[in-house]
Amino acid sequence: MGSLVQILVNGILLGSMYGIAAIGLSLIFGTMRIIFLAQGTMIVFFAYLTYWSFEKAGIDPYLSLFTVIPLAFVVGLGLFYLLFRKAAALEDKNVSLLLAVGLMYLIDNLILKIWGATPRGVNLSYSGAVLVIGDIRVPWLRFALLGLALASALVVYLFLKRTRVGTAVRAASEDMEATTLQGINSVWVCAISFAIGIALAGVAGVGMATVYSFDYQFGFIFAIKALVALALGGIGNVFGALAGGLLLGIIENLAAYYIGIAWIEVASYGVFMLVLIFLPQGLFGRRGLVKKV
Amino acid sequence: MAAGAPLLTLSGVSKHFGGLQVINDLDFVVHESETVGLIGPNGAGKSTVFNLITSIYQPDRGSITFKGTEITGLAPHKICHMGLSRTYQLVRAFLKMSVMENVMMAAVYGVKHHEQGPKQRAAEALELVEMSHKRDVNAAHLTLSDRRLLEIAMGLSSMPSLILLDEPMAGLTEVEIQHLLEVIGTTRDERNFSILWIEHKVDAVLDFCDRVGVIDYGVKIADGCPDDVACDAKVIEAYLGEPVA
Numbered sequence: 052m053g054s055l056v057q058i059l060v061n062g063i064l065l066g067s068m069y070g071i072a073a074i075g076l077s078l079i080f081g082t083m084r085i086i087f088l089a090q091g092t093m094i095v096f097f098a099y100l101t102y103w104s105f106e107k108a109g110i111d112p113y114l115s116l117f118t119v120i121p122l123a124f125v126v127g128l129g130l131f132y133l134l135f136r137k138a139a140a141l142e143d144k145n146v147s148l149l150l151a152v153g154l155m156y157l158i159d160n161l162i163l164k165i166w167g168a169t170p171r172g173v174n175l176s177y178s179g180a181v182l183v184i185g186d187i188r189v190p191w192l193r194f195a196l197l198g199l200a201l202a203s204a205l206v207v208y209l210f211l212k213r214t215r216v217g218t219a220v221r222a223a224s225e226d227m228e229a230t231t232l233q234g235i236n237s238v239w240v241c242a243i244s245f246a247i248g249i250a251l252a253g254v255a256g257v258g259m260a261t262v263y264s265f266d267y268q269f270g271f272i273f274a275i276k277a278l279v280a281l282a283l284g285g286i287g288n289v290f291g292a293l294a295g296g297l298l299l300g301i302i303e304n305l306a307a308y309y310i311g312i313a314w315i316e317v318a319s320y321g322v323f324m325l326v327l328i329f330l331p332q333g334l335f336g337r338r339g340l341v342k343k344v
Numbered sequence: 345m346a347a348g349a350p351l352l353t354l355s356g357v358s359k360h361f362g363g364l365q366v367i368n369d370l371d372f373v374v375h376e377s378e379t380v381g382l383i384g385p386n387g388a389g390k391s392t393v394f395n396l397i398t399s400i401y402q403p404d405r406g407s408i409t410f411k412g413t414e415i416t417g418l419a420p421h422k423i424c425h426m427g428l429s430r431t432y433q434l435v436r437a438f439l440k441m442s443v444m445e446n447v448m449m450a451a452v453y454g455v456k457h458h459e460q461g462p463k464q465r466a467a468e469a470l471e472l473v474e475m476s477h478k479r480d481v482n483a484a485h486l487t488l489s490d491r492r493l494l495e496i497a498m499g500l501s502s503m504p505s506l507i508l509l510d511e512p513m514a515g516l517t518e519v520e521i522q523h524l525l526e527v528i529g530t531t532r533d534e535r536n537f538s539i540l541w542i543e544h545k546v547d548a549v550l551d552f553c554d555r556v557g558v559i560d561y562g563v564k565i566a567d568g569c570p571d572d573v574a575c576d577a578k579v580i581e582a583y584l585g586e587p588v589a
Binding site for chain 1: 419421425430437439440441448450453454502
């Protein structure tokens, strides 16, 4: 019993990273209608920045959140206006998708050039600190990741529900053309949601730096995991995306424990496909959300 | 009602899709404080005219001016800021949001620098269409007729000088149509905006409008006061077919 609880706890903590990444994907998908495949690479990039500022200047990763988040937001705005501004206005969304693929490999190789191929990680003085409740042992840093994920979901949710800009983003994800005729600049709305998506990649990057070791190729795998989380949760729902991430983490840990580590990916992609076949709207999406042709 | 200066002017506007000439050399004017109907059989190009005015499509030739400014090719949101709003035949209010959220959004973004704050404009617009008591209802739970009223309120909240109505009566019952006409009539008298009204149902437009234009196969075949247009031989032919004899 104790071990099952431990597995669930580990799964939730692993999944919180997927959750943050999936929320970012969901926001970007809402307005630009593409799966932003470079999201994982952006996360890895910000993990490297966190690592770098820790190595060079001794800045604690959690302190660097205050610089990484605004920086990521600005990077997001810059990338949008440089790369996606024209493509996002096209009816054919494949152009944006291909741009994202190009961006992914470009940044992958940029990271390789700057930091080399050796896996990196941040070793903090408190990395070993563990929270013990009965039989359950949880490293504090992983626990903090869950906090980051919950806080990210809550902030994005409040932004969408309570702010005027957030209302415009929600409207744009329902019907972009009608939104522009209500006086909303479609380029601006896409840019804002894209920048927030990249800011979330910044949050996830800091989280990744504190817990994982990472290298330049890790981004694509991570983007696919985020995509799986998003599909499990149902696109267009902040807490669904987070829950999808947590669920994916639990599935991976259960598979590792009960079937074997080699089966992790088989199990998680198997569940991913089963969900898409039987519940295309995701586990937490409303039924009938996905229209039939 | 006495019409003022020209507000919206289309001159020589043409648009084709592939080999199909949808709009052909169209000249059309809407004056200040004027209610104009634009009628025509199915497929005559009525909705295309709206999409050209709101810059969803770009015309192949011709120019469109609003308040004396060329708006051909201007971004749709800028045209909205200039005081032109529209409704859709298939309502496109945002169904996942509440009535008030819809109207607030239109009020906040629809116009720049207005002396009245968006909250006040949104509340007034809901008041005008008699929807205040449904402000917290989700748009997805409204009847078709209420959704139409909601779209009109969204338009009103940006204080437009011209509202484009795209078949607002389609799919409504007689009672609902009466209510809609009353609401549109009283708000128009209070706010004194112009209306360009596309309609398939000819009789309502003839009763309600100061002037009526008729298009068929993208060509304007009549333009004048409702009584004259109703008796025009070309118009009758467009709707009923060529006379047998």
